[in-house]
Amino acid sequence: MYRLISKNHADKILKMLTDELKEVEKILNEKIDWKPLPEKKESKVYAIDGSQGKSRLSGTIIYTVASYAFGNGKNARFVYTNAMTYNHGISDQIIRLQMETLENMLGSIVGNNEYTILMDGTLTGSLTRPPVYPESVRGITTVMNALGEKCLKKLIDDFINRLNCHYEELEKNLEEKREIYDSVILADDVVEEYSEFYNAMEGYSYRDAPIPSNLKKLKVSLETLMESAEKGETIEDVIYHYLSEYGEEKTLTIEDAKNTIHVVLSYLEYLYSLERLLQRELIYIAKSFYSRKITSKLGINTVDVPFLDAYLLKIYGEEIPGYYVIYDPERDYEKKNISHCLPRVLRNYFPTVQEFIEKGVPSAYIRTMKGGVIYLLQSNNIINDELIGKLLWHENSGYIRPLQKAHEGVKIEQQTFKIELDALMNYLKRKNKELRVFIKYGRSPLE
């Protein structure tokens, strides 16, 4: 057919999609409660968006994260620039976590309670899968196992007290200045003050491994394993070998321990920002291409949007606007909670986060104009005509204008970032020319 896509490739894809369409057609007789859009209703909002710029230099990564609020009151902005020694796999996620922290932070502080806060993305994602999530939870578990629960709680209590003061100050400063550039992220500034914790963790070792839920099954395997156990191995050794067969052993160096505490503090700061944000009325809007909330219930492996498209076309003959409440915790019998996603020790510290993890997030699909894209909408309030009406007040030809404006206002132009980075590097070299070994650009062997 062409250079990249052969006739065979095309026919294989044709077959795959045709099979999927057949699946969808099987369930088109299901009833979906697609509601017409309500009238617009006057409302005040702030839309929040974030962005990041980063540059990987020789051994160092220099980055900027920012958040911006655009709405019916005065704009506001947080900007934070920092450098870190590159840590493969984690650095990019820490940067993303800090960006989201700045977004939540700004949304929780800006305006007053008359304003609804519009966010890009999903609340479910923020609750269950923050960046560096597995590392954060492993970090919490590691601190707990290495130092004990009491010690972990001491760390958390202390850091949350600091965060309370930090937010008070930020709120005051933002009121005056509208733009804050310094000391926005607390974890980076204070990690060294928690040295007693990471010093005590040095040398602790552990493994990661998947455990079968059915421990009886594990025991059967163990009996088999015992037969093949090497001389002198106790049942404990065998359990350990079994559990650890596929995990990597890790012994914490002082740097690992410090990184673990740093990740834990960053995660706590993130959760704190989310807890504060949840005190506001929130509307999250996301592209919904890949969620399977309806189709998974109907037992097919396709995602929701093509199914909804096919369904609305069949019932109404066109791609009409409207909305469909997927989940309402007040109405739906079966709670959509997410089990075990917040470590037990943290639950009392972040009760609203925990509440939405337990009861699930109100969710709906919405199309605001004929033929437009179907978005996923989430809120911490019930999704009904009232809430949708308030959102539509800010809609124009299928777009939610304040979200667009926030996006435009926060975008870190690669050009600006590069210019300021060059200036920074000149500044550093002027201060100490030997620093240039750290701030060389790299090139790939293929360039």
Next chain:
Amino acid sequence: MYRLISKNHADKILKMLTDELKEVEKILNEKIDWKPLPEKKESKVYAIDGSQGKSRLSGTIIYTVASYAFGNGKNARFVYTNAMTYNHGISDQIIRLQMETLENMLGSIVGNNEYTILMDGTLTGSLTRPPVYPESVRGITTVMNALGEKCLKKLIDDFINRLNCHYEELEKNLEEKREIYDSVILADDVVEEYSEFYNAMEGYSYRDAPIPSNLKKLKVSLETLMESAEKGETIEDVIYHYLSEYGEEKTLTIEDAKNTIHVVLSYLEYLYSLERLLQRELIYIAKSFYSRKITSKLGINTVDVPFLDAYLLKIYGEEIPGYYVIYDPERDYEKKNISHCLPRVLRNYFPTVQEFIEKGVPSAYIRTMKGGVIYLLQSNNIINDELIGKLLWHENSGYIRPLQKAHEGVKIEQQTFKIELDALMNYLKRKNKELRVFIKYGRSPLE
């Protein structure tokens, strides 16, 4: 200072880098055995590179992966296009894994044993961290726990037999056609023939959790936990709760089970391609910005390259070319093996992969011209003047030309991909206009 980087930010970064420089200076009196470059020595090579193009449509991801060999013989190329239902987090990694499989596959087949194969990246990375690595290992473990080791081995034996035939055929076809576009990746084509396995796995449930290495420590915690155990809880329940506190419970649906088998087959196909590739003489070249092979041994937290730069400048007064053997398994007493990285059950199937995991990978830093970038070089042979001389035969002003040419030859131009994708979508709609629900483009609420 500027819009993004304030004076405070700049000074914080200045302080961080100055502290790091002090660390580096502490160890500049260490002796590094930096060798001069040898004479060039005539050699034949093939350089291999890969690329990918992808497009996320409504619920579907359509992608192309390709590999290309450029060298002293005729060029050769593999191209593979496919579609999959988007699976958050996994899809992008599967695509990357397939791209790397095509690279290894081509490197193992192209030319004959007179040719050295040049690869972009590191052999260590290929051995220890293939894409979807944790999911693959979890997949292997899950199949083993759900169906037993015997059954897992049956799956592996059968699939490796098929791969043997598959490679024989590819080799024959490549000899004739030089470019192969169809049925390059086997796992995708045959996964449905392993339905007896995934059908049997449906309903199996497990959890992921980190386990302390010191089980005695675990037992102490358990005793404490037992005191707080709820009525009727057995020691087994408590162990289970303890281990699973922070893991997410997962029960496999038939689709999960099929995905698990698919990931396992893809992983096996990748390992097979690497095992075959390791039968050739290989040289890997990578940007080395973030490795810490020297500095971690010297006990500082900086990466190697700035240290080497500072060191060479101090000793020779300029950034001279040369190379430094970081690790030679024949010479170095302390083996740099990577523990437990290949699941035990796989080790006999991929003995050369296992061999290099056990003994470590010969590695060196190299700078091919004055003031040039320092690269990380790895091989499955000893790194000495002979090997470096053969590589330098293909060097020109600091660049390894065949790698550049392979990179240029394989690059999937976004433009070409888009044009062929549009053609594919027209083809699909012509065949069945209802398929359009799957192949809509998306837009974000912020666009």
